[in-house]
Amino acid sequence: MYIxxxxxxxxxxLCEMAKNSGVGVTSLPDNRQKMQTKLDKAVTSFNKExxxxxxxxxxxxxxPSNDAMAGICALEASIGHDDIWYNYHVGKTVxxxxxxxxxxxxxxxxxxxxxxxSSEICTLFLMPDYRKNQNGxxxxxxxxxxxxxxxxxxxxxxxxxxxxxxxxxGRSPFWESLGRHFFQMEFSDADYLTGLxxxxxxxxxxxxxPIYVPMLSxxxxxxxxxxxxxxxxxxxxxxxxxxxxxxxxxxFDGGPTVSSRIKNIRAVKExxxxxxxxxxxxxxxxxxxxxxxxxxxNRRFEDYRVILVNTANLSESTLQLSTEQAxxxxxxAGDSVRAVALRPQETHA
Amino acid sequence: xxxVRPSSFVDLTSIERLxxxxxxxxxxxxxxxxxLSEKIEQSTDAFANGVDxxxxxxxxxxxxxxxxxxLVGTAGIDTxxxxxxPFFNYRIDEVVHASHHLNVSSKVPVLFLSHELTGKTLLRxxxxxxxIKETEAxxxxxxxxxxxxxxxxERFQRQAIVxxxxxxxxxxxxxxxxxxxxxxxxxxxxxxDYYCSVKSKTFMSELIPxxxxxxxxxxxxxxxxxxxxxxxxxxxxxxxxxxxxxxxxFIDPFDGGPVLAGDVMNLFTLKHVxxxxxxxxxxxxxxxxxxxxxxxxxxxxxxxxxxxxxxxxIRIPLDVAQALNVSEGDAIAYAPL
Numbered sequence: 001m002y003i004x005x006x007x008x009x010x011x012x013x014l015c016e017m018a019k020n021s022g023v024g025v026t027s028l029p030d031n032r033q034k035m036q037t038k039l040d041k042a043v044t045s046f047n048k049e050x051x052x053x054x055x056x057x058x059x060x061x062x063x064p065s066n067d068a069m070a071g072i073c074a075l076e077a078s079i080g081h082d083d084i085w086y087n088y089h090v091g092k093t094v095x096x097x098x099x100x101x102x103x104x105x106x107x108x109x110x111x112x113x114x115x116x117x118s119s120e121i122c123t124l125f126l127m128p129d130y131r132k133n134q135n136g137x138x139x140x141x142x143x144x145x146x147x148x149x150x151x152x153x154x155x156x157x158x159x160x161x162x163x164x165x166x167x168x169x170g171r172s173p174f175w176e177s178l179g180r181h182f183f184q185m186e187f188s189d190a191d192y193l194t195g196l197x198x199x200x201x202x203x204x205x206x207x208x209x210p211i212y213v214p215m216l217s218x219x220x221x222x223x224x225x226x227x228x229x230x231x232x233x234x235x236x237x238x239x240x241x242x243x244x245x246x247x248x249x250x251x252f253d254g255g256p257t258v259s260s261r262i263k264n265i266r267a268v269k270e271x272x273x274x275x276x277x278x279x280x281x282x283x284x285x286x287x288x289x290x291x292x293x294x295x296x297x298n299r300r301f302e303d304y305r306v307i308l309v310n311t312a313n314l315s316e317s318t319l320q321l322s323t324e325q326a327x328x329x330x331x332x333a334g335d336s337v338r339a340v341a342l343r344p345q346e347t348h349a
Numbered sequence: 350x351x352x353v354r355p356s357s358f359v360d361l362t363s364i365e366r367l368x369x370x371x372x373x374x375x376x377x378x379x380x381x382x383x384x385l386s387e388k389i390e391q392s393t394d395a396f397a398n399g400v401d402x403x404x405x406x407x408x409x410x411x412x413x414x415x416x417x418x419x420l421v422g423t424a425g426i427d428t429x430x431x432x433x434x435p436f437f438n439y440r441i442d443e444v445v446h447a448s449h450h451l452n453v454s455s456k457v458p459v460l461f462l463s464h465e466l467t468g469k470t471l472l473r474x475x476x477x478x479x480x481i482k483e484t485e486a487x488x489x490x491x492x493x494x495x496x497x498x499x500x501x502x503e504r505f506q507r508q509a510i511v512x513x514x515x516x517x518x519x520x521x522x523x524x525x526x527x528x529x530x531x532x533x534x535x536x537x538x539x540x541x542d543y544y545c546s547v548k549s550k551t552f553m554s555e556l557i558p559x560x561x562x563x564x565x566x567x568x569x570x571x572x573x574x575x576x577x578x579x580x581x582x583x584x585x586x587x588x589x590x591x592x593x594x595x596x597x598x599f600i601d602p603f604d605g606g607p608v609l610a611g612d613v614m615n616l617f618t619l620k621h622v623x624x625x626x627x628x629x630x631x632x633x634x635x636x637x638x639x640x641x642x643x644x645x646x647x648x649x650x651x652x653x654x655x656x657x658x659x660x661x662x663i664r665i666p667l668d669v670a671q672a673l674n675v676s677e678g679d680a681i682a683y684a685p686l
Binding site: 093095096097099100102104106108177178181182183184185193201204205206207208209210211212214215216 | 444446447448450451453455457459528529532533534535536544548551552555556557558559560561562563565566567
């Protein structure tokens with residue numbers, strides 16, 4: 001499996017993926033026109049036809065055995081430029097009176113655009129059949145290699161919005177207790193509309209005044225900063241890379257935003273450069289195991305590629321690749337690559 | 350005979366007894382002797398010096414049954430709500446959340462903290478012996494204040510307000526308080542109410558939530574109680590509505606009870622008040638009136654029978670004259686009961 005930038009010819013595969021993603025992946029609306037717009041934006045971003053702050057880098061995971069698209073992931077260079085980026089900041093209001101001996105800290109949600117200008121890790125989707133063999137790890141972390149290589153194209157901080165808690169029937173207690181009063185629609189509908197990029201309605205309908213958390217239902221309070229059970233592994237993965245909850249939550253479902261300085265992300269910080277040598281005797285990556293794997297990228301922009309290799313193929317300064325691996329990375333002997341351990345606990349430096 | 354007169358220090362224990370017996374919440378009269386005595390002192394000072402001075406003054410009247418010298422009610426007026434401090438209310442307003450694109454439009458009620466009523470004429474501290482609550486004594490005690498204002502109109506703001514107690518039960522459960530204030534004050538309704546009467550108002554400013562409150566986020570019961578009066582206040586509401594008071598957009602920040610407001614000069618009592626010289630004598634027949642003297646330091650008001658007519662003088666019953674401390678030729682004010 002390898003990662004590459006999306007291409008104009010990927011449109012059908014992308015729409016198929018959107019159809020599969022369902023509610024909860026707001027950035028993949030099941031709408032061909034919207035997906036085409038997204039694809040066009042990504043293609044022009046990789047062609048450097050749009051300003052750096054407007055770029056969307058959309059990557060596809062390709063199965064080399066049949067050239068099928070197995071998943072996609074993306075990086076947004078800078079959020080909140082075309083439209084307005086909303087979060088609730090989970091802040092505090094303190095009320096105190098010495099006179100009657102009261103000191104009370106009240107959690108308070110403040111509607112904010114504070115994260116405007118941050119970069120964003122977004123749109124991760126892997127087709128169900130491919131949820132195995134470290135594909136999720138490769139897909140998600142391939143982006144860190146891009147960040148490490150092209151840090152100057154991104155902001156100081158990068159965020160990831162995590163899907164918030166909802167129950168088995170898809171009901172979001174946070175939405176039921178707050179948004180519903182103002183939007184008069186189902187969570188899934190509101191979610192779909194934001195996914196379509198229709199954010200004007202948020203400004204029109206969202207409560208502008210701060211919300212005192214104790215006035216929300218008990219279930220809604222619990223959902224603030226809580227991820228959907230299906231998203232817990234993704235959250236753990238981000239946390240292991242150095243991402244932390246930054247005090248901002250989604251205005252619809254209360255899901256947390258996590259963030260990190262780009263230079264402090266484990267995979268960015270620890271990645272190193274190696275010279276490639278071709279050796280068809282080099283051990284192949286054992287994808288059934290979690291350890292012993294290394295992410296490798298080819299350091300190119302338009303023809304960016306990432307694959308997983310066996311860590312044993314690394315020496316102090318060289319990386320041995322098979323002919324097939326070199327083909328997937330689109331490189332030749334003597335080229336420079338960037339590599340880092342797939343998982344944090346086994347740093348090879 | 351029932352007579353309204355200024356309170357004095359000798360009333361202290363009687364007022365305490367009365368407050369213990371009434372079910373109505375009288376936040377403005379503290380159930381703590383030291384504080385209560387301060388209130389009476391303020392009032393004594395107001396009657397002695399406050400009538401011709403600017404600045405906040407707080408008048409406290411009592412209702413006395415002269416037959417046995419027992420005290421059966423209290424009622425007060427502040428020339429300036431808040432008496433120099435902020436007077437807190439929530440103002441019920443609406444914000445429209447609409448999206449043409451989505452064909453959604455809703456008016457969302459929001460409570461805004463407001464000091465707007467600060468400085469208005471405030472009717473307050475009303476308490477009456479439960480045994481006479483359903484009699485005309487209720488009207489006498491409440492409306493005597495309006496006759497006092499009629500005697501001294503330049504001292505009062507044109508807009509008069511009165512806070513009507515909101516809904517809570519005998520145990521002190523108050524749904525509005527539990528949904529709003531309790532989160533920030535960390536104390537139950539009764540305790541808050543108690544602090545309100547005995548502590549300085551500073552704690553209100555310190556603890557009351559400053560951000561607007563979206564009404565739809567409150568529990569149904571609290572929502573339903575907004576601007577609703579306690580049933581014990583039904584009679585008070587009816588009286589004020591008859592006088593010409595109306596509901597306002599303001600509510601009490603603690604229990605959510607309504608604030609009524611009226612233009613003083615257009616209240617029933619002030620529109621119908623007449624001033625004449627008294628001629629104490631036997632009165633035969635006639636109609637019942639609220640009758641007061643026009644002494645500001647020794648204000649008295651009672652109910653008596655008059656036969657209204659033309660001329661500068663009017664005959665008033667001898668017992669009324671005695672109760673009001675008026676002699677032949679003294680000025681009186683009267684308004685239909």
